[in-house]
Structure formats: structure tokens, C-alpha cells
Amino acid sequence: xxxxxxxxxxxxxxxxxxxxxxxxxxxxxxxxxxxxxxxxxxxxxxxxxxxxxxxxxxxxxxxxxxxxxxxxxxxxxxxxxxxxxxxxxxxxxxxxxxxxxxxxxxxxxxxxxxxxxxxxxxxxxxxxxxxxxxxxxxxxxxxxxxxxxxxxxxxxxxxxxxxxxxxxxxxxxxxxxxxxxxxxxxxxxxxxxxxxxxxxxxxxxxxxxxxxxxxxxxxxxxxxxxxxxxxxxxxxxxxxxxxxxxxxxxxxxxxxxxxxxxxxxxxxxxxxxxxxxxxxxxxxxxxxxxxxx
Amino acid sequence: xxxxxxxxxxxxxxxxxxxxxxxxxxxxxxxxxxxxxxxxxxxxxxxxxxxxxxxxxxxxxxxxxxxxxxxxxxxxxxxxxxxxxxxxxxxxxxxxxxxxxxxxxxxxxxxxxxxxxxxxxxxxxxxxxxxxxxxxxxxxxxxxxxxxxxxxxxxxxxxxxxxxxxxxxxxxxxxxxxxxxxxxxxxxxxxxxxxxxxxxxxxxxxxxxxxxxxxxxxxxxxxxxxxxxxxxxxxxxxxxxxxxxxxxxxxxxxxxxxxxxxxxxxxxxxxxxxxxxxxxxxxxxxxxxxxxxxxxxxxxxxxxxxxxxxxxxxxxxxxxxxxxxxxxxxxxxxxxxxxxxxxxxxxxxxxxxxx
Numbered sequence: 290x291x292x293x294x295x296x297x298x299x300x301x302x303x304x305x306x307x308x309x310x311x312x313x314x315x316x317x318x319x320x321x322x323x324x325x326x327x328x329x330x331x332x333x334x335x336x337x338x339x340x341x342x343x344x345x346x347x348x349x350x351x352x353x354x355x356x357x358x359x360x361x362x363x364x365x366x367x368x369x370x371x372x373x374x375x376x377x378x379x380x381x382x383x384x385x386x387x388x389x390x391x392x393x394x395x396x397x398x399x400x401x402x403x404x405x406x407x408x409x410x411x412x413x414x415x416x417x418x419x420x421x422x423x424x425x426x427x428x429x430x431x432x433x434x435x436x437x438x439x440x441x442x443x444x445x446x447x448x449x450x451x452x453x454x455x456x457x458x459x460x461x462x463x464x465x466x467x468x469x470x471x472x473x474x475x476x477x478x479x480x481x482x483x484x485x486x487x488x489x490x491x492x493x494x495x496x497x498x499x500x501x502x503x504x505x506x507x508x509x510x511x512x513x514x515x516x517x518x519x520x521x522x523x524x525x526x527x528x529x530x531x532x533x534x535x536x537x538x539x540x541x542x543x544x545x546x547x548x549x550x551x552x553x554x555x556x557x558x559x560x561x562x563x564x565x566x567x568x569x570x571x572x573x574x575x576x577x578x579x580x581x582x
Numbered sequence: 583x584x585x586x587x588x589x590x591x592x593x594x595x596x597x598x599x600x601x602x603x604x605x606x607x608x609x610x611x612x613x614x615x616x617x618x619x620x621x622x623x624x625x626x627x628x629x630x631x632x633x634x635x636x637x638x639x640x641x642x643x644x645x646x647x648x649x650x651x652x653x654x655x656x657x658x659x660x661x662x663x664x665x666x667x668x669x670x671x672x673x674x675x676x677x678x679x680x681x682x683x684x685x686x687x688x689x690x691x692x693x694x695x696x697x698x699x700x701x702x703x704x705x706x707x708x709x710x711x712x713x714x715x716x717x718x719x720x721x722x723x724x725x726x727x728x729x730x731x732x733x734x735x736x737x738x739x740x741x742x743x744x745x746x747x748x749x750x751x752x753x754x755x756x757x758x759x760x761x762x763x764x765x766x767x768x769x770x771x772x773x774x775x776x777x778x779x780x781x782x783x784x785x786x787x788x789x790x791x792x793x794x795x796x797x798x799x800x801x802x803x804x805x806x807x808x809x810x811x812x813x814x815x816x817x818x819x820x821x822x823x824x825x826x827x828x829x830x831x832x833x834x835x836x837x838x839x840x841x842x843x844x845x846x847x848x849x850x851x852x853x854x855x856x857x858x859x860x861x862x863x864x865x866x867x868x869x870x871x872x873x874x875x876x877x878x879x880x881x882x883x884x885x886x887x888x889x890x891x892x893x894x895x896x897x898x899x900x901x902x903x904x905x906x907x908x909x910x911x912x913x914x915x916x917x918x919x920x921x922x923x924x925x926x927x928x929x930x931x932x933x934x935x936x937x
Contacts, residue, residue, distance in 0.1 A: 485682035
């Protein structure tokens with residue numbers, strides 16, 4: 290902070306600090322505090338707000354605990370998000386390793402660019418692309434039918450569609466942390482493992498993965514949080530049987546008209562995400578500062 | 583526990599770049615063999631081809647008489663010690679050492695016992711549970727050696743493993759490596775750009791330059807009888823005096839130089855009227871104006887090196903002459919700025935043709 294004042298002088302320095310403070314207070318702190326406030330208050334008519342019935346309680350959260358459909362969807366969202374993180378890891382690890390250790394610098398540049406270009410397009414539109422690909426009369430079914438792999442078109446919307454859409458949407462959030470981690474591994478470590486007779490599997494399990502642990506944990510945390518908070522993929526690629534918890538929250542706000550219950554649901558999701566992140570980092574023995582890198 | 587390594591007409595090209603051309607030599611079983619050369623001379627490429635990380639584009643490599651073509655590093659009876667050592671930083675020392683056994687499916691109890699045994703061999707008893715990062719440079723060096731020996735290789739390949747150590751430690755590790763090699767009887771192939779390291783440790787040394795093998799021989803042989811101008815210059819200090827061969831008589835060649843006729847032992851393939859250079863080591867120059875040829879140089883400076891001093895003189899045509907003077911005789915050294923006469927015995931000089 291002294292550095293900031295030294296560089297920009299007291300006037301400009303104070304202005305910067307004030308802007309950051311306003312941003313933190315107005316955009317981060319206030320909405321979250323309001324959400325917490327909403328979550329513990331009942332949904333009342335405007336006339337009753339501030340009246341004798343406007344008291345703090347756990348009613349909204351208990352409602353979720355007792356409502357079996359919502360509860361099921363909540364837990365399903367949790368494990369399905371973990372599944373998304375795991376599948377994204379499985380998809381991303383091999384190319385990340387290849388890019389970081391095997392590819393020539395030219396190949397790396399071309400492939401990273403090719404991977405990044407689709408992300409210049411909005412997430413909704415990218416998901417819409419999957420919506421078209423997976424349609425009942427869409428290209429995927431047409432190809433599979435033509436190859437004789439299936440003899441009836443399949444309905445891909447639902448769990449499979451949501452999973453595919455999310456894994457695709459979050460590839461870069463997994464790929465880059467792992468790529469960065471593996472890139473810093475000294476090539477001769479891999480060669481030494483091989484020279485000592487280790488199989489490819491053992492080399493990865495004992496040498497590459499332990500080294501890339503922080504990157505893997507970072508990627509998994511990102512992907513899990515994004516998946517749990519995702520709305521577009523389940524809304525577009527889902528089916529009634531594959532509802533996501535975010536859709537329920539949306540419904541409370543915009544269809545049920547009960548912001549308080551919606552806020553309570555959102556708060557539960559937030560707490561869950563924080564717990565998962567902290568537990569994962571603890572298990573992987575990674576610091577939050579490593580993730581922030 | 584010792585197999586020979588034979589290289590037959592080995593060549594290696596990376597695209598348009600030729601790293602190694604037509605190299606052949608045989609390393610005997612149980613021999614301490616060094617490959618010496620400046621960086622980029624192809625010595626590491628040869629080591630990596632022997633280890634199986636690279637497949638030569640030409641020629642064959644035999645280890646223990648067996649053709650190694652198509653065998654990966656995990657299938658060859660070799661173990662490599664990397665320049666960076668490549669210890670696994672997240673494994674304790676004993677797991678590092680036992681990693682090769684782990685890869686072979688050896689039970690944990692046996693692995694641990696074997697690691698203890700090897701720690702004893704390299705004098706690191708009781709450090710098995712440390713992490714590599716907690717060890718000193720010399721200790722890490724020994725862990726790398728123990729890890730390579732754990733898989734009981736026939737041939738140990740060492741890629742400049744001492745280059746990161748300071749001088750004193752390097753000298754101690756040289757002696758340790760040498761003793762370890764004698765004790766285990768494993769064939770060592772040692773890569774280095776440091777000629778004193780190669781001369782001090784090896785049974786035999788191969789000198790390489792620009793991908794071409796220059797000479798293979800015992801350290802003394804390389805020093806006293808360099809086969810090529812490159813070896814004469816690269817192994818030890820030398821003075822090169824150009825001239826033209828006027829006579830070869832009983833193995834002694836006479837060249838006509840800018841400073842009169844000079845005589846030295848004739849190198850291979852030398853014949854009369856060839857352009858050649860006479861190579862004479864600084865320690866072969868004696869300060870006396872007799873003999874059949876002497877060199878008069880104006881002394882510019884004397885560098886004191888400890889056991890000896892190097893007198894840098896300038897010959898009449900402006901080229902440099904370096905003579906070494908033992909520290910015990912410094913009292914009689916020429917004074918700076920004054921001319922001094924140096925002569926040498928023909929047996930202590932060698933004449934090699936240019937080109």
C-alpha cells in the first residue's frame with residue numbers, strides 16, 4: 290500500500306483504494322450479505338415487511354431439508370458436479386501432458402490457440418452448438434445411424450447431454466492449471482523413471498501426478514464450482530429428469546416469486562461449494578495461494 | 583557384473599543437423615571409460631543412444647555382445663545418472679533408491695532392505711527417510727548413484743554428474759566414484775567436458791569434436807601422443823608452432839619454422855614437405871639456450887598458479903609462448919619485459935600435420 294502511494298501520490302493512490310473498496314463492498318460484500326439476510330427471513334407481502342411476522346428463522350433452509358424432491362436434486366447436483374470434474378480431468382490430463390512434455394513449441398502454440406478460439410464465443414452459444422449436435426434428428430444420431438452403431442435415434446438430452454456440455458465448457462479451466470504444473474517438471478525425471486524400468490502408468494502415478502498435484506486440485510476445484518453453479522448447460526441440454534439445483538433456485542426467484550427461499554437455496558449451494566473446495570485442498574495439501582496462482 | 587559396450591559406426595542426425603558421425607569404439611567390461619569433448623561435440627548424444635533414449639540413425643550398439651536395436655531404456659542393462667541427477671523430490675531418499683525395484687514389483691520389505699544396503703555403500707546410512715531437498719549436493723550425488731546401482735546395471739552411464747559441485751567436493755567425488763567403480767566392477771561410461779576430470783578418473787578416454795571421434799586411449803597416451811591437432815590442444819595446455827616438414831628420421835621430424843628448425847616426434851601419416859605444427863607442452867619448455875632448437879620470447883607476464891607459474895612470452899613474430907615454471911624454481915624465472923630462451927627435448931614434442 291505504501292508502494293501504491295509512493296508510485297501514484299496521495300491523491301491518485303487514495304482514489305484507487307476507494308474504487309477497490311467500493312467495488313469490494315458494493316459488488317461482492319453487499320449482495321452476499323443481502324442474500325444471507327433474505328435467506329433467514331420469511332417471504333412476506335410488502336405491507337408486512339418490518340412487521341411482527343418479519344423475524345429471522347431457519348424455516349427456508351428447513352424447507353429444503355424436508356422437501357424430498359429438492360433434496361434429491363441438491364445431492365444429485367453435488368455428485369454430478371464431482372463427476373463432471375472427474376471426467377474433465379480424465380479428458381484433459383493426456384493432452385495437458387502431451388502439450389507440456391512431448392509437443393514441440395510450434396505444436397503447443399497451435400494446439401493452445403485451437404483450444405482457446407472456441408472460448409471467444411459466449412458460453413450460451415457454445416452450449417447451443419451441443420444442443421444442435423445432440424438433437425434427436427441431429428448430426429450425432431445421423432452419424433451413429435449411418436455407421437450402424439445404433440438402429441434407432443437416441444434421446445441425448447438429459448444426464449448425458451448435460452455431462453457432455455459441461456465437460457466441454459470447462460476443458461480450459463482444467464487443462465491450463467494441469468499444463469502449467471506438468472510443464473515445470475524436469476524432463477529428465479520422466480526419463481529417469483523410464484530408465485529405472487517404470488511402466489508408463491507408474492511413471493505418471495509416482496512422478497508426474499504428484500508433481501502436478503496442485504494443478505490437478507486447482508482444475509478440479511474450478512470445474513466443480515463452475516459445474517455446481519452452472520445454469521446454461523442443464524437448462525439447454527437437460528431433460529425433466531436431469532434437473533440441476535441452480536434451476537430450482539432460478540424457479541424460486543423468477544417463477545415462485547419467493548426470493549427468500551431462493552436465497553436460502555443459493556446460500557446452501559454456496560456453503561457446499563466452499564466446503565468441497567476447502568476439503569479438496571486439504572486432501573491434496575494445497576494452499577489457497579497456490580490455487581490463486 | 584560387467585559387460586562390454588561396443589559401438590560400431592554409430593551415426594546420428596537430427597533432421598539436417600549431424601550430431602555424431604561414424605563413431606566406433608569398444609568399452610571393456612569393468613572399465614572406467616570417459617568421453618571427453620567440448621559442449622555440442624556429440625558426447626551426450628552417444629550416451630543417450632547407449633541408454634536407449636535415442637535410436638542411432640546408423641550403426642549398431644552391442645552391450646554384452648547383444649544388439650540393442652529397438653530396446654528402450656527400460657529394457658537395456660544400463661542405468662543413467664543425469665546431469666541434473668533427476669532425483670524424485672517428493673519421495674524420501676530410500677524410495678528414490680528403491681524406485682527401480684518398485685518398478686520390478688519387489689516387495690516393500692525387500693526394497694527397504696536393499697535401499698539400506700545401498701545407503702551403506704555410498705556412506706549415507708540413516709538418511710533414508712530424508713527428502714532429497716534436505717541433502718547437500720554431494721549427498722544427492724550419492725543418492726543418484728545408489729538409485730542407479732539398485733537395479734544392478736551392467737553398465738552405468740554418467741552424464742557430467744559432478745558439474746554442479748564446487749571444486750573441492752568435485753575432487754572428492756572423483757575419488758569416490760573411482761573407488762566405487764572398482765568395488766562394484768560395473769562398467770562406467772562417463773561424459774565430461776573437463777579434461778582433468780577425465781584424465782584423473784578414467785582407464786581410457788575417448789576424445790570427441792564436432793561429432794567425430796578424435797582418439798581413444800589411456801590418459802597418458804592422449805597427453806603424450808595426441809593423434810590429432812584437436813586432441814593436442816584440448817587435452818592439457820600446449821604451444822603450437824607452425825612450419826613445414828623438412829625431414830623425418832627415425833621417428834623424429836624436423837620442421838622449418840619462423841624461428842629456425844625445430845624437432846619433435848613425428849605423428850601418424852606425416853611426410854616430408856607437409857604443412858605441420860609442432861606441439862610442445864608448457865612443462866616441456868626448459869629455460870636454457872642450447873639444444874638443437876630454441877625459442878626466444880619476450881616475457882609479458884607470469885601467472886602464479888600455486889604449484890607452478892605460467893610464463894607468457896611473445897615470440898618474435900608476435901605469437902604467444904607459454905612455459906610453466908615450477909614454484910620451487912621461481913627464483914630463477916626470467917624477469918618481465920626481458921627476453922628469455924626456451925628449449926625442449928625432441929622426445930617431449932610432437933609434430934602433427936595440419937588438416
